[in-house]
Amino acid sequence: xxxxxxxxxxxxxxxTQCPPEIRALVARNGKLGRRxxxxxxxxxxxxxxxxxxxxxxxxxxxxxxHQRHIFDEVLxxxxxxxxxxxxxxxxxxxxIAYGSEEQKRQHLPGILDGSVWWxxxxxEPDAGSDLASLxxxxxxxxxxxxxxxxxxxxxxxxxxxxxxxxxxxxxxPKRQQGISLLLIPLNTPGISVTPIRTIDNWHHVxxxxxxxxxxxxxxxxxxxxxxxxxGKYLLQHERLxxxxxxxxxxxxxxxxxxxxxxxxxxPRRTALRQxxxxxxxxxxxxxxxxxxxxxDIMNDRPLGNVSSVMKLAGSNLMQSLEELGLDATGRxxxxxxxxxDDANGKSTEPGIEWLxxxxxxxxxxxYGGSNExxxxxxxxxxxxx
Amino acid sequence: MAFxxxxxxxxxxxxxxxxxxxxxxxxTAELAKVRERDEHAARLWEQATELGxxxxxxxxxxxxxxxxxPDVAALVEGGARAALPLPLxxxxxxxxxxxxxxxxxxxxxxxxxxxxxxxxxxxxPEDAPxxxxxxxxxxxxxxxxxxxxARLPGLTQLLVACAAEGGTALLLVEASAATLRExxxxxxxxxxxxxxxGTAATLLAxxxxxxxxxxxxxxxxxFLCCMxxxxxxxxxxxxxxxxxxxxxQFGQTLASFQALRHxxxxxxxxxxxxxxxxxxxxxxxxxxxxxxxxxxxxxxLHIGPAARAFAKEAIQLHGGMGLTEELAAVRLAKRLLxxxxxxxxxxxxxxxxxxx
Numbered sequence: 044x045x046x047x048x049x050x051x052x053x054x055x056x057x058x059t060q061c062p063p064e065i066r067a068l069v070a071r072n073g074k075l076g077r078r079x080x081x082x083x084x085x086x087x088x089x090x091x092x093x094x095x096x097x098x099x100x101x102x103x104x105x106x107x108x109h110q111r112h113i114f115d116e117v118l119x120x121x122x123x124x125x126x127x128x129x130x131x132x133x134x135x136x137x138x139i140a141y142g143s144e145e146q147k148r149q150h151l152p153g154i155l156d157g158s159v160w161w162x163x164x165x166x167e168p169d170a171g172s173d174l175a176s177l178x179x180x181x182x183x184x185x186x187x188x189x190x191x192x193x194x195x196x197x198x199x200x201x202x203x204x205x206x207x208x209x210x211x212x213x214x215x216p217k218r219q220q221g222i223s224l225l226l227i228p229l230n231t232p233g234i235s236v237t238p239i240r241t242i243d244n245w246h247h248v249x250x251x252x253x254x255x256x257x258x259x260x261x262x263x264x265x266x267x268x269x270x271x272x273x274g275k276y277l278l279q280h281e282r283l284x285x286x287x288x289x290x291x292x293x294x295x296x297x298x299x300x301x302x303x304x305x306x307x308x309x310p311r312r313t314a315l316r317q318x319x320x321x322x323x324x325x326x327x328x329x330x331x332x333x334x335x336x337x338x339d340i341m342n343d344r345p346l347g348n349v350s351s352v353m354k355l356a357g358s359n360l361m362q363s364l365e366e367l368g369l370d371a372t373g374r375x376x377x378x379x380x381x382x383x384d385d386a387n388g389k390s391t392e393p394g395i396e397w398l399x400x401x402x403x404x405x406x407x408x409x410y411g412g413s414n415e416x417x418x419x420x421x422x423x424x425x426x427x428x
Numbered sequence: 429m430a431f432x433x434x435x436x437x438x439x440x441x442x443x444x445x446x447x448x449x450x451x452x453x454x455x456t457a458e459l460a461k462v463r464e465r466d467e468h469a470a471r472l473w474e475q476a477t478e479l480g481x482x483x484x485x486x487x488x489x490x491x492x493x494x495x496x497x498p499d500v501a502a503l504v505e506g507g508a509r510a511a512l513p514l515p516l517x518x519x520x521x522x523x524x525x526x527x528x529x530x531x532x533x534x535x536x537x538x539x540x541x542x543x544x545x546x547x548x549x550x551x552x553p554e555d556a557p558x559x560x561x562x563x564x565x566x567x568x569x570x571x572x573x574x575x576x577x578a579r580l581p582g583l584t585q586l587l588v589a590c591a592a593e594g595g596t597a598l599l600l601v602e603a604s605a606a607t608l609r610e611x612x613x614x615x616x617x618x619x620x621x622x623x624x625x626g627t628a629a630t631l632l633a634x635x636x637x638x639x640x641x642x643x644x645x646x647x648x649x650x651f652l653c654c655m656x657x658x659x660x661x662x663x664x665x666x667x668x669x670x671x672x673x674x675x676x677q678f679g680q681t682l683a684s685f686q687a688l689r690h691x692x693x694x695x696x697x698x699x700x701x702x703x704x705x706x707x708x709x710x711x712x713x714x715x716x717x718x719x720x721x722x723x724x725x726x727x728x729l730h731i732g733p734a735a736r737a738f739a740k741e742a743i744q745l746h747g748g749m750g751l752t753e754e755l756a757a758v759r760l761a762k763r764l765l766x767x768x769x770x771x772x773x774x775x776x777x778x779x780x781x782x783x784x
Contacts (some may be wrong), residue, residue, distance in 0.1 A: 317778050324730035327723060328704040335707070352700050355693075415690070422689035425669055425696055426432035 057121035059279030060086050070122040072297060072368075072396040074245050077160050077202040080127040084157025087126070093155045096132055101139060101147070102155045108337045112287070119293035128159035129199065130154035132284065134207050137224070137277050141265035149227065150205075164194040164208035164251060165225070165274070167209055172413050174209075175218040175271065179253060181210040181225060183260070188212070188225065190233075190256040193224075196410075200236045200249040209270050221308055222270035226262045234258070243402035244381060244388060286336040286353060288329050291360060295326050298364045301371050301397070315371055322367070325360045329353060348424055351417040357406040358414060365404040431669050431696070433509075433662025436703065436710055437502035444479070445506025448472075451512035453756055455643065460753075462612050469513050469618050470581035476514060483542040485524035490535055491542035497521065497648055497713045501655050509663040510756060511763040513616040515549065515578030517652045522523040522550040522645045523587055529573070530598050530632035531642030536776040537632075540584075549578045551588040552623065552642065553596070554772075561592035561599055561629060568592075568599060568631050570624035579610060579618040586590035586622060588629065589642055595635035596642070601627055615763040646721050651709055657735045657767045658706050660760045661699040664742045667757040668692060671746055691745060698738050702731050723782065729777040732768035739764040 044052075065079050087093050097103035106114065118125055126132070138147055147408045153159025160208055170177040179192025190210055200206065208225045215221035230235070233256035239248045263271055302319055305312040336349045372394045380398060381388035406416040435442050452472050459465045476482070484499050486492020493499075500521045507516055524541065527534040540546030551559070551574045559572035559634065577586075585605040589596060605628060609621040669692060672683040682688050705727040712719050739761035743750035746757060753759075768774060 234526055280432045313782075316782050320778050320781055321733075322727055323703060324705065324726040327708065327726060328701045328730075329706040330707040332700070335704075348700075355697050356701055418690045418693040419686075421696060422686075424551060425431040425665075425692060426673060426683045426689065428683075 044047075044065065046109075046113060046178050049110060050117055053114060053117040054121060056090065058124045060090070061121070061123045065124060066122045069124055071299065071393075072400050074247070074399070075124050076398075077199070080124060081157040081160065083124050084127060084131075090158045091354045093157075094131055094135070097135060097151075097155075098139065098318075101135075101151055107343050112289075112334070112337055115287050115289035116292060117279060119289035119306060120296070122293070124348050125290065127157070127160075128284070129163055129203075129207075130159070133163060133277050134161055136208075136341070137264060137273050137419060141273055142278065143261075145261070146226070146264065148176075159205060160199065161205050162199045162203035162229075163195055164196050164206040166194065166196045168193055168195050168250075172416050175222075177209055177211060179208070179210045181212050181223060181258075183212070184257075186260050187257050188260060188263070188376075190225065190227070190253045190258065194251040194253070195248075196239070197236075197249045198247050200229065201238060201246065205229060206251065207264075211271075211276055212267050215268070219271040221268050223267050224260055224264040224270040225274045226264065227253075227256065227258050230257060231256050241403070242405075243399040244390075245403060247398055247403075258391050286333045286340075286350065286355075288326070288357070290335040291326050291329060291357060291364075294307045294361060294364045295323060298322075298367050298371075301394075305371060311371070311374075313366055318363075318367055322360060322363055325356065325363075329357055329360065332356075348421055351412075354417050355414055355421075356412060361407050362404050364399070365401045369401040372397045430666075430673060432666055433659070433699075435502075435505055436658070436707055437498060438631040439502055441499060441502040442506040443501045445512070446509045447506075448475070448479075449507045449510035449512035452512055453759065456513065456616065457754065457756070457760070460541075465513070465616060466610075466612065466618060469475060469616075472512070472514055473581050476516075477544045477547075477753065481516065482520055482523075482544065482547075484520055486538050486542040487528070490538040492524075492538065494555075496716070497651065498710065500648075501652060501710065504656050505659040506762065508659035511615060511660060511759040515580065515617055515619075517643055517649055517656070518550050518578040519548070519580060521648050521652055523548050525645045525648055526550060526587055526589065526598060526638075526641050527632075529637050531629070531637075533600075533632045534598075535661070537585075545584070547580045547582050547584045548587050548600075549580055549583065550645070551577050551586050551590070551767060552646070553590055556588075557589060559588065559590040559624070560595045561588070561590055561631075563593065563631075568597070568629045570599065570627045570629045573621065573623040575621050576611070576613075576619050577622065579620040581618075583608075589638060592634065596638045597634045598632045598638045598641075599629040600627045600632055607701050613766060615766045616759065617766075623757070629749050644718075646771060647721075647724055650724060651706075651713065653718065653767055654702070654709075654727055654731045655771045657731050658668050658699070658702050660763050661695075661702060661735065661738050664738070664757050664764070665692075665695055665699055667755070667760070668695065668742050668745050671749070675747075688745060691741060695738055695741055695745075698734050702734055705730065722784070725772070725781055728772055729774045729781070732774045735764040735767040 092104055094102050095104045095106050095114055099105045131154055165174060167177050181188040181190045206227050206229055208227050209222055210225055211221055212223040213221040233254045235252045237250045238246050239250055302315045307385055332349060332353055339346055376392055376395055376398050382390045455468055459468055484495040488494040504516050527538050537546055556572055556574035562569050567764050585603055586601045588599045588601055606622045606624055611619045615618045640714040671682055672688055675682045709719060709724060709727055742757055742761050749755055
């Protein structure tokens with residue numbers, strides 16, 4: 044099937060099969076919860092499109108990287124949610140590469156049909172960008188591990204069933220050694236999840252306390268002490284994710300709609316339309332970088348610097364688009380950010396999500412390897428040391 | 429291994445232009461007087477003519493090489509690595525594009541271009557807003573002025589596109605018949621103002637064909653100018669990295685300071701972003717189809733200000749040396765400052781894009 048026919052088929056599916064209320068939520072930059080994500084995942088699964096990034100024998104689609112890129116783009120163009128990434132794009136590739144047959148049998152089907160929800164237990168209060176300094180301990184006790192420690196910034200922990208977790212199983216001279224990857228059900232006794240109040244008035248991150256949490260040794264992925272290399276394998280998938288420019292295209296379209304709907308002839312609209320042109324040019328550049336990166340991967344060519352460059356340029360561009368949304372709406376909505384009559388202060392003002400997204404979006408330059416870390420990496424290649 | 433820029437159009441043309449420009453720049457650096465630099469640029473043009481550069485886009489039937497935009501792009505990409513102070517884009521691309529749309533009269537002139545006997549620079553309507561051609565019987569006359577157009581040594585004619593009764597006209601004017609005033613641009617390229625006072629001109633073509641060729645010429649100009657910007661950024665980045673790797677202050681190389689490393693990375697991101705845009709547009713040029721107009725315009729809108737931001741930062745990273753005429757990187761920075769003003773500045777482009 045040629046690209047255009049493929050695109051048309053996907054578009055038709057997205058527009059007819061994705062529930063209108065979910066598309067409306069995406070279109071206004073709303074916060075997606077487990078309910079929306081899993082509904083959409085179930086629909087994709089039933090069509091056979093649940094896991095485009097997996098090998099066919101595990102339920103993949105057999106699409107080329109190029110087709111997967113088109114899939115991501117069409118989802119974004121049609122205001123459909125992107126696929127929830129933690130199980131599907133982060134953990135599953137590690138399980139497929141390093142997990143036991145039993146682990147694959149147990150965990151992959153629930154990820155594929157969207158019935159089991161995963162979150163990532165990596166960061167800790169004293170291990171942020173410097174992840175290798177993590178301290179959560181897992182002590183072997185017979186056939187179990189007993190886990191003690193704290194995880195932080197854990198997205199979706201409040202609605203997840205499972206957490207894939209990096210823990211320290213032994214003290215080694217090198218900090219990257221002695222780390223293991225455990226799959227922990229969140230309903231295990233000894234786990235408590237506390238929401239973190241974030242600046243955007245959304246609930247998405249949590250602190251997860253693990254106090255004498257007992258998990259069987261069979262919950263460990265791969266070898267004991269090799270967790271860091273699995274984690275790195277997973278992070279590479281996360282970085283590859285930046286070659287996916289679909290979220291940028293989606294946000295650009297929404298920003299454009301927002302500005303076009305402002306009163307014609309208003310000076311603010313004119314100024315914002317001008318700013319948007321610059322951002323559109325940057326999006327065009329990033330799209331080309333992403334396309335080339337995919338070509339390079341498909342042809343086994345080295346990727347070089349591109350993921351760091353795209354992380355830097357892409358996160359800045361997304362923030363600029365979100366700031367444009369702030370400027371379009373802030374004069375009105377910044378003065379009515381929270382509703383006193385709502386228990387959670389949730390505002391129902393149309394467009395309020397632009398303010399929330401501006402605030403939430405500050406995280407883009409912090410997570411996924413902060414932009415400063417990316418600059419350190421790039422500087423090493425530029426200066427040769 | 430420290431950073432080296434990868435050309436978008438590697439090959440013989442790129443290599444020979446890059447080598448030529450590097451040698452030319454070494455000499456430029458030694459010349460303190462504007463007149464000396466001007467004579468140097470004139471000699472460079474003689475050599476460029478011997479190398480056949482003005483004939484690259486002239487069709488083979490007229491004695492040229494029969495190349496296309498990608499060939500001139502390779503040439504300017506190489507030349508821009510050392511801010512070669514020659515008007516390659518107007519002379520090697522704009523003029524042949526306009527002449528090819530000008531029927532038999534244009535073809536005869538193209539032959540002269542290939543032989544090197546005709547040395548022609550273009551005057552586009554935006555260079556000369558008040559310029560007007562009028563018909564007097566069979567003869568045509570020009571009145572008005574053009575500012576800041578390219579200049580060649582031994583200039584024979586100006587190829588003028590301007591408003592006229594009956595539609596936009598393309599005319600050839602003898603250089604000796606116009607009043608010329610010579611300048612050196614901010615980036616060291618030769619330029620001139622021309623004024624016309626009932627000056628005799630030969631009409632080559634008029635109307636829609638001229639309009640269409642002007643669109644083509646402007647697009648090619650914007651594309652090639654941005655290609656020069658990317659090449660100049662790449663070379664300037666190499667030199668900035670080299671400078672920071674060798675310059676020692678406080679007992680250590682500047683490259684060991686994180687603040688400077690991060691600023692250099694920001695330059696690199698500007699460069700890679702501009703390069704991605706040009707790679708995308710180059711694909712369209714190589715396919716031989718017209719550029720997607722909006723994309724080309726967005727690229728120029730972006731790269732003009734990006735080139736300036738890059739230039740300012742490259743100067744800062746060279747410290748006091750960044751303010752001297754000594755460094756090649758500084759000549760590259762000055763070349764980059766010109767990009768915004770060539771072939772449609774960002775304000776004009778934004779206005780047009782928003783009106784579309």
